[in-house]
Amino acid sequence: MEVIARRPETLTKTPFTYCPGCLHGVAHRLIAEAIEENGLINQMAGVAPVGCSVFAYKFFNFDMAEAAHGRAPAVATGMKRARPDMHVFTYQGDGDLAAIGTAEIVHAANRGEKLSVFFVNNAIYGMTGGQMAPTTLPDMKTTTSPYGRNVEDIGYPIRMCELLSTLVAPYYVERVSLLSPAEIIKAKKAVGKAIQYNRENRGFTFIEFVSTCPTNWGIDPVKSRDWARDNMLPFFKVGCFRDKGEENVQGVEK
Amino acid sequence: MPKMTVDPYYCKGCGLCIAACPKKIIRFSENINEKGYHYAECYKQEECIACKMCYMTCPDVAIKVEK
Amino acid sequence: MAKILMKGNEAVAEAAIRSGCRLYFAYPITPQSELIEYMAKMMPKVGGTFLQAESEVAAINMVYGAAGAGKRVMTSSSSPGISLKQEGISYIAGAELPAVIVNVQRGGPGLGDIQPAQADYFQAVKGGGHGDYHLIVLAPNSVQEFADMASDAFDLADKYRNPVMILSDGMLGQMMEPVEFKPAKTQEEINTLGEQHTAWCICPNADGDAKHHHEINSLELDPSVLEKHVNHMYEKYAVVEKNEVRCETYNVSDDNEVLCVAWGSASRIVKSAINELKKEGKSVGLIRPITLWPYPYEAIVKAIGPKVRQVYVFELNTGQMLDDVKIAVEGRVPVKFWGKVGGIVFTPAEIQEKLEACF
Ligand SMILES: Cc1ncc(C[n+]2csc(CCOP(=O)(O)OP(=O)(O)O)c2C)c(N)n1
Numbered sequence: 001m002e003v004i005a006r007r008p009e010t011l012t013k014t015p016f017t018y019c020p021g022c023l024h025g026v027a028h029r030l031i032a033e034a035i036e037e038n039g040l041i042n043q044m045a046g047v048a049p050v051g052c053s054v055f056a057y058k059f060f061n062f063d064m065a066e067a068a069h070g071r072a073p074a075v076a077t078g079m080k081r082a083r084p085d086m087h088v089f090t091y092q093g094d095g096d097l098a099a100i101g102t103a104e105i106v107h108a109a110n111r112g113e114k115l116s117v118f119f120v121n122n123a124i125y126g127m128t129g130g131q132m133a134p135t136t137l138p139d140m141k142t143t144t145s146p147y148g149r150n151v152e153d154i155g156y157p158i159r160m161c162e163l164l165s166t167l168v169a170p171y172y173v174e175r176v177s178l179l180s181p182a183e184i185i186k187a188k189k190a191v192g193k194a195i196q197y198n199r200e201n202r203g204f205t206f207i208e209f210v211s212t213c214p215t216n217w218g219i220d221p222v223k224s225r226d227w228a229r230d231n232m233l234p235f236f237k238v239g240c241f242r243d244k245g246e247e248n249v250q251g252v253e254k
Numbered sequence: 255m256p257k258m259t260v261d262p263y264y265c266k267g268c269g270l271c272i273a274a275c276p277k278k279i280i281r282f283s284e285n286i287n288e289k290g291y292h293y294a295e296c297y298k299q300e301e302c303i304a305c306k307m308c309y310m311t312c313p314d315v316a317i318k319v320e321k
Numbered sequence: 322m323a324k325i326l327m328k329g330n331e332a333v334a335e336a337a338i339r340s341g342c343r344l345y346f347a348y349p350i351t352p353q354s355e356l357i358e359y360m361a362k363m364m365p366k367v368g369g370t371f372l373q374a375e376s377e378v379a380a381i382n383m384v385y386g387a388a389g390a391g392k393r394v395m396t397s398s399s400s401p402g403i404s405l406k407q408e409g410i411s412y413i414a415g416a417e418l419p420a421v422i423v424n425v426q427r428g429g430p431g432l433g434d435i436q437p438a439q440a441d442y443f444q445a446v447k448g449g450g451h452g453d454y455h456l457i458v459l460a461p462n463s464v465q466e467f468a469d470m471a472s473d474a475f476d477l478a479d480k481y482r483n484p485v486m487i488l489s490d491g492m493l494g495q496m497m498e499p500v501e502f503k504p505a506k507t508q509e510e511i512n513t514l515g516e517q518h519t520a521w522c523i524c525p526n527a528d529g530d531a532k533h534h535h536e537i538n539s540l541e542l543d544p545s546v547l548e549k550h551v552n553h554m555y556e557k558y559a560v561v562e563k564n565e566v567r568c569e570t571y572n573v574s575d576d577n578e579v580l581c582v583a584w585g586s587a588s589r590i591v592k593s594a595i596n597e598l599k600k601e602g603k604s605v606g607l608i609r610p611i612t613l614w615p616y617p618y619e620a621i622v623k624a625i626g627p628k629v630r631q632v633y634v635f636e637l638n639t640g641q642m643l644d645d646v647k648i649a650v651e652g653r654v655p656v657k658f659w660g661k662v663g664g665i666v667f668t669p670a671e672i673q674e675k676l677e678a679c680f
């Protein structure tokens with residue numbers, strides 16, 4: 001009998017610390033698989049954020065650095081510049097990347113740093129207990145927007161793929177979702193492409209995952225995917241925003 | 255014959271694999287693992303078609319599929 | 322090698338490159354701009370990395386990444402920029418990474434001004450960032466020493482896996498003095514330096530060791546493990562305190578009636594005043610701490626001669642080092658302070674007048 005699906009060797013044996021059904025785990029697995037499939041386990045280094053995935057440095061089975069909140073793209077820049085023979089990625093949540101770390105991500109993208117950035121958008125601050133994120137949807141209730149996000153007061157959610165694809169340098173920018181096996185299969189392709197481009201040192205690659213936070217949304221894991229489909233996908237449209245490796249890339253799926 | 259196995263050490267009983275399986279052959283075990291979760295198990299191995307949907311959807315990478 | 326007339330900011334940059342620094346990340350700010358500009362010009366010529374970051378916050382985190390990858394890396398700034406770097410400095414110390422940070426101090430607080438000051442003593446020596454940690458802090462008082470400290474700083478950083486700060490100021494940064502450089506490290510030496518940390522740093526898994534998994538990290542949620550880590554850092558600091566204290570004694574003798582303590586640029590002016598007083602037959606000694614941390618407490622005690630009736634601290638701030646001098650003196654003799662702030666540098670005549678009043 002042949003094993004056709006198993007834990008990739010690019011993950012350590014440590015169980016994830018995420019809540020049951022949290023899709024951070026799916027994103028981790030896709031990244032780990034792509035690194036394994038690209039044969040990069042011995043040249044790879046990752047940077048973990050501050051957020052629920054703060055312990056990502058324990059889960060990936062190669063060298064990992066833990067960055068201060070929002071600073072992962074700067075840390076990864078230093079790492080890649082110091083060791084150009086290695087391949088570097090960051091893994092960041094929406095608070096980490098789109099609030100406190102906005103300057104770092106925009107400028108790493110603008111410099112076209114030869115990194116992959118994996119951005120998990122769950123529309124909330126998971127780790128600190130469900131506060132409003134820069135990606136929290138209009139009228140969405142969180143512990144710091146108890147009456148719903150008032151866009152007149154605090155503005156609209158930030159669409160990072162759209163924002164970053166206004167820059168000239170980024171090589172590949174795509175938003176994917178993790179809300180069903182079919183969507184995960186699409187996401188796997190995108191992650192694989194980002195890591196392949198990374199291996200070839202082509203430039204800055206950015207994958208946004210539309211994800212969930214069953215715990216802080218207060219919705220069970222299966223239904224939270226439906227909630228994300230109904231509420232997040234209309235605002236955060238999946239699709240490829242930039243792919244310098246392919247001709248005629250269309251914008252988002254309509 | 256295809257075979258799907260869940261490693262109870264990793265499973266957190268989230269049920270996403272149960273929702274994903276086209277053959278509906280995964281359920282929660284009556285037993286619990288060390289962390290206290292009713293882990294998932296395949297109770298009709300002979301019907302498994304090795305489609306890997308369970309593996310694909312499992313956030314804790316607890317599943318192995320063989321063919 | 323012949324001496325070259327150079328600004329302090331350029332001399333320290335040149336010396337850093339000669340010491341094998343091939344990565345430099347910074348953001349422009351006066352009065353350190355000659356340093357970043359020198360790096361911008363020279364790094365590409367030696368195959369190094371110069372990167373003008375989007376902020377000091379980003380720059381110090383780039384340093385964290387490069388230091389985590391085990392390579393000699395430097396950043397520089399002036400006071401307001403150093404404030405921004407404090408978050409990153411705390412993480413670098415916590416993760417035990419070697420790195421060199423140059424602070425060309427200016428007047429504060431806030432935006433302050435762009436004139437020389439010594440107002441970042443607290444920030445450099447007493448923390449600055451959060452948590453229990455120390456920087457090794459070196460304070461030059463000449464362009465030559467500023468340059469020499471670059472290689473010392475890298476050696477100390479590598480030896481102790483700890484960030485080292487060179488605490489200079491706008492006066493030393495901007496002024497020109499003749500300076501003689503040590504020979505530049507060869508590419509081979511630099512390569513060796515780059516591999517000295519491969520037991521723990523981010524690096525390729527060259528021989529495919531299945532266990533290879535290095536973590537650069539300061540997070541430890543288990544309090545007992547974090548306690549152990551902090552204790553380990555403080556054991557390391559105890560060794561630094563034992564081995565690395567440096568200070569200069571100037572005109573210290575049993576005839577001293579006053580003992581001065583001054584560091585950096587201020588010490589140069591105090592020296593001039595001491596020389597003038599000598600002509601008048603008045604004996605004043607000077608202790609100049611070269612390492613501000615670890616601090617030369619014992620050297621100060623030793624220098625208090627039998628006739629000393631006053632210890633006098635002079636700084637270009639409101640008395641930030643004064644506490645450390647008092648800790649050293651422990652009430653044996655009265656300790657007095659005089660300083661100038663706002664970027665104003667005191668004159669030898671002013672110091673002389675203050676000292677004469679003690680006789
Ligand atoms: C400088 C700093 N400010 C605030 C925090 C507290 N903090 C930890 S995680 C977090 C939010 C993380 O949210 P996100 O990036 O969306 O990640 P998630 O947990 O949702 O995956 C905050 C505010 C911190 N650790 N450091």
Ligand code: SF4
Nearest residue numbers: 018019022052126213
């Ligand atoms: S709090 Fe939310 S994002 Fe964090 S692990 Fe739990 S479900 Fe996932």
Ligand code: SF4
Nearest residue numbers: 275302303305306308
């Ligand atoms: S491989 Fe397919 S059929 Fe088999 S258990 Fe998994 S999801 Fe069900």
Ligand code: SF4
Nearest residue numbers: 265266268269271312
């Ligand atoms: S998806 Fe994974 S963790 Fe969730 S119940 Fe199934 S095997 Fe367990």
Ligand SMILES: [Mg+2]
Nearest residue numbers: 093094124126
């Ligand atoms: Mg989040």
